[in-house]
Amino acid sequence: MPAAVPYAPYAPAEHAMSILDLPATTDDILLDCLPPSDILRYSRTCRYANTVVKSYMKRAFNLNKLLSRFFSPTEIQRFRELQCSTGMLISGSIALQFFERVLYPDSDLDLYIEHRFSRQVADWLVNIGYNYAPLPGQDNPQSLDEAFHRNPHNQTHIPRIAVLLKDIIFSVQKDYVTSPFVFNFEKQNPYRKIQLISSLLSPLQRILGFHSTCVMNIITHDKAYSFYPRATFDEHYSLVCRPDVEVDTLKKYKARGWSMFDLSDFPPLRVDMYSTFSLGRRYVGDPCCWTIPINSGLNLPHGYVESNSWVIKLRYRFGEEKVITKFDVLATRRLKFSYIVDTADLNMENEIRKFIGRSQQTPNPQSARYLDEIVFRCMNKLRAESEYERLDTESEREIEYSDESESES
Template identity: 40%
Template structure:
């Protein structure tokens, strides 16, 4: 046999053995190999061949399981009930809780942060109480009992009918209530944060991009995956013009996420926001678009998709390359099951006004520009 033929034969044999290893190695071996890889590295590895793609997809199905996050707070039957509540109310998991899911990590000191429209707070709070969590009023709160908290209403100038408003108006995007629930042995803490607009409006106004992630009843979305989980983990400061106690709170949050491995950057470069591989892409965005990292939540509980992917916004930069998320909020207690956020577009608002203004004499549309 010639040396050249021997080399070709050896190469083919090695390739076959390599493919057999990839296809037939046990899942525990895959976990050891793929576990240390970042999401960006998993993506690159999955593109090398079909066998690698299958291995990565199987790894994602095994490792990115919401029960690993929720199992710290709820039993298996309660997790199913929780996901049904998410479907019925539009409640999302966000903050450090959702970040842990994508990062395949556990922050022992973290709470479970739940965001929901204010009108749906009661069913969630009552369920938490029923499964053993105790309402803990804040020291300065006048709402001493859960019943007091659940009786509190907030309309904030909103009228009956359809309301459209700028999402960055402080009156509309601040949390209305933060309901804290605790359970002991082991100690667990759940916070329910309510807002008048769609809860995604709160997420887009977080201090920086690394925590702009949500988990719905059937999907998890990371809004800025290239920066959050790339080779150099970075988080871009959002809405940087703050003052007073807000500045102190945000500074503490930055220190926390720096300790967890992220570099907080005050502004983006042109390379960061422009081009197909931009870490902080500018322009129109939508939940679940091609710039998001979207993972299905398993097991599938055979419910329709929710309304999360109907929400959109615009990522905008000023002359100093500071970033802000711009959107309008659309809300109605009587006409819409859930609120929505819409990209900042006056033509869109004019179109909505035109198609809804003649619905009925009792219909009221409030435009706050």
Template identity: 35%
Template sequence: MSNSTTSDIPAQLQNIIPLSSTNDVFATQIITNYLIYDPIFSAASPGSILRLARTCKAAHAAMRDYFSRAFDINNHLSRFFDDPLAFRSLQAQTNTLISGSFALQFFDRSVYQGSDLNLYVPSLHHKEIGRWLVAHGYEYVPGHDEDVDDDNEDPDSEEDSDENRLHYLDWVRERLIQGFSKEFSFQKRPSSKTDETFHVRLTVVTSCPMEVILGFHSTAVLNVISWDRAYSLYPRATFEHRKSLLLLEGYTHLTDIIEKYSNRNFEFVRTLDHPSLTSDPALASTPRWIGDGYSWILDLPTNGITLPPPLSKQLTRDPCYLTTWRCFEVVLPWRPRSMTPVIVGLCYVIPPNS
């Protein structure tokens, strides 16, 4: 990703297109002027921007310049931390991932006022993260951390009741997010710099963060930010079609979730057969890998970050880079396939916690 400042972009673009050699208004006056192309790109979908970037060298350079500012992770994190580089160094040392609404906002180039920063951290490092938050102006908010009840009861039952059906759905969900351990909440009160209260939710996992993230309610929130890269697992459905595939019926507070994300211009669908999704190869029932061609990957600048020791000679990134999974449908056993939405689930292979 380009690290160029805005001030030197016009000169670079003029080197690409000599202004005296063409009468093309787009090439000489629009795509070379960030005051013009910034509003255009801001209103365009990511796919539209990338398609435009393929038309000429100047458009590609303009896209790189816009992306370097629109996806400036340090700027996005500066809402929560006075020193984003210090946090990202801590993130690198502890294999902490950012996900939830913050990661969605990052890719969507939007801000949801009052939204939390959701961190997913291996249990080995959660105290370190908590102490760092307290040292940087946050205070712990008691009463939000709860152990997940590890119910190993067999969900199968001969009695076909609504209660047993809901129990079955809860059991499926627990199996999908069995790496979840506890959640802690922290807040930073208003100060002389801002009248906004900032909230950080620290989710502690027993294995690795991706195990919990892949148990989220729908595909729109399957976006992850590590210390060196940002990954969107279903970018076409999420940012081009504004569709979010529900991954599990019976999810707690599902009605509230649908209402919240509908207000953010997302439409929920309940089956892979939905016409808007059938053309998306990322949602085919084939093995996926977080670094494959269906993911949207943004390299993040690492200047000023204290890098972690490499896990191996081959792996120098956050271990989430090893994640693989497959999307599949599960027909509810008590209703005909044609009369009910299916449960869409994920099976996956994740790296061991380092």
């Protein structure tokens, strides 16, 4: 009969259990409780910790697990292909769940897309068993065909030459549920709901117009981005950005663990707010974002969402301070997608105009390729060479005395 092994800490070295002997999933119990900044710090302590965190990240940030509530494995692959070809973004509560590593059982899948690509996705959802569900009200379209008849997916106001459209102030537009560009799809047993929310141009216009910062997260076919990760996931703070946000919406996110703040909750110097909420000049995938690569298992090209940039700042107007987001919209028929662009840097604007304008001089526009890759490289080059700091401290409090030409919509 073998000799009994004494209990630790008096066990001989050859019988002592090492942390290396534990199954990989043992780490999940601990890492699930850590905010992202602490997980990052832990990964930098040693090679073993780095290996542990990499393994954990693959298990914890599993997009297919979230999507499996809405699609079969084969459908998930096709969905990811559609994301790549149409620029469709996952946002809303599903994206928040992905980063927060939680599950809200009754949440919808919110998809954001340029309207010209929306019919392709809508038809696919119907083909896999989802039914179009009209919005309440007799004036709303009662069928998918009627919805697209009223708002044709091939309508376009994109000019033949490159233009930078008028500045758009941080959204105070009507709630998107009243928009004619919202398509509801439902499936029973169990009940699931998908909302396809389209914009005439870049869907990021809508996402940056959300009610507060905690839901400003997106998932593309190859990466997930949180725009305000320090506030959202380290501190569980959310900055309310719209004056017309419904009380029930704020209560919902408070119940989920977020402290909802407006400008009156911060001290006059606002130093903490600028660092916590990463205000200033921003772009998708910048160092202030939390970016997680997603392996789709498919051989798909990289996306172009990182060509988007904007500025978020404070504006003092008529004795009231408010949060605004400013950007221009870059749209031309030589681009497959439209983009939001921070044109506060004139070098960036001039360079983009030069690249796009030069490419207009083509003898056969019908055979010309899209220029999204050129814009993508151009934006990356300009960022690398940029001389300004990300935080535009000279304009942290912008004072405006008249409405002039800017509008809030």
